[in-house]
Amino acid sequence: MAMPTSHLLAEHYQRSLRADEVLARIYSHYPDGPKLHQLAPLDQLHIGGISASARLLNLLDVAEHSLVLDIGSGLGGLMRQGSALGFHMVGLDITHRFNILNKALSEIAVHQNGAAQRWVTGNAGALPFAANSFDAVLFQHSLMNMPDPAQVIAECHRVLRPGGKLVMHEVISGGQSANLRFPVPWADTPEHSHLLDIAMLLQLLKEGGLQLLHCEDWTSTALEWRQRQGQKEQATAKAVLSPQWVFGERFVEMSNNLLENLSNDAINVVEISACC
Numbered sequence: 208m209a210m211p212t213s214h215l216l217a218e219h220y221q222r223s224l225r226a227d228e229v230l231a232r233i234y235s236h237y238p239d240g241p242k243l244h245q246l247a248p249l250d251q252l253h254i255g256g257i258s259a260s261a262r263l264l265n266l267l268d269v270a271e272h273s274l275v276l277d278i279g280s281g282l283g284g285l286m287r288q289g290s291a292l293g294f295h296m297v298g299l300d301i302t303h304r305f306n307i308l309n310k311a312l313s314e315i316a317v318h319q320n321g322a323a324q325r326w327v328t329g330n331a332g333a334l335p336f337a338a339n340s341f342d343a344v345l346f347q348h349s350l351m352n353m354p355d356p357a358q359v360i361a362e363c364h365r366v367l368r369p370g371g372k373l374v375m376h377e378v379i380s381g382g383q384s385a386n387l388r389f390p391v392p393w394a395d396t397p398e399h400s401h402l403l404d405i406a407m408l409l410q411l412l413k414e415g416g417l418q419l420l421h422c423e424d425w426t427s428t429a430l431e432w433r434q435r436q437g438q439k440e441q442a443t444a445k446a447v448l449s450p451q452w453v454f455g456e457r458f459v460e461m462s463n464n465l466l467e468n469l470s471n472d473a474i475n476v477v478e479i480s481a482c483c
């Protein structure tokens with residue numbers, strides 16, 4: 208029997224993951240617990256790293272958005288940063304082994320009175336939550352993996368309370384998307400890559416009942432960050448943590464392609480906020 212596409216996607220993310228080894232390495236290098244910036248090369252699986260997550264969280268207000276759903280939470284860098292700022296964070300991810308490692312990382316990370324976190328394995332297309340249950344919903348490099356974004360946006364609208372906020376930091380297709388090179392970190396082949404262009408994304412939000420508050424093209428900053436990061440990765444072959452603990456040797460080609468795709472306008476990066 209053929210495997211459902213969702214299982215194949217989870218396989219893409221978890222098949223090279225060395226969770227036990229990575230935890231052992233963290234214990235040995237950071238016996239008092241890793242700080243969030245020390246985990247960042249592992250748990251911020253998006254362009255822009257920890258500072259991009261700080262920017263995203265800055266679009267929320269802890270007094271107004273106390274309960275936040277991170278859709279496609281991965282290894283949880285954004286969740287731990289949000290929790291440290293006082294947001295109650297729920298992480299939803301389809302890749303179960305990511306959720307297990309995410310939780311384990313939160314248990315050992317150095318946290319100063321972080322707000323509660325919860326981890327749920329599930330599909331963004333059928334959110335396992337009641338209507339009106341969140342103050343905010345976040346996407347960070349995850350909508351791009353989802354084959355039915357209209358259904359996902361409808362689900363966000365359902366679980367957001369009236370006046371709730373949706374915030375995104377996403378990869379979208381650029382003007383030269385026909386030249387997109389694979390593999391990239393979110394997909395080995397076009398099968399799992401579902402990039403929208405900016406017009407389609409804004410239209411989907413509108414049709415989903417969300418009112419646009421802010422939309423910023425972040426591509427040039429993303430390109431500069433990826434160039435700097437590539438240099439760092441080459442200079443620090445023995446870094447304590449890196450995306451290679453997740454993607455294995457595949458990451459070398461993935462990161463080269465990411466840089467090419469950004470440079471050639473095959474992909475763009477945007478930051479968006481909208482409200483119900």
Ligand SMILES: C[S@@+](CC[C@H](N)C(=O)[O-])C[C@H]1O[C@@H](n2cnc3c(N)ncnc32)[C@H](O)[C@@H]1O
Pocket residue numbers: 216217220250251252253278279280281282283284285299300301302305329330331332346347348349352353392393
């Ligand atoms: C590129 S990773 C980004 C992870 C994290 N947001 C970050 O920025 O570090 C994309 C994540 O989205 C998750 N994902 C993709 N499609 C999903 C879906 N339909 N429902 C829930 N999670 C999904 C993947 O399992 C993966 O963890």
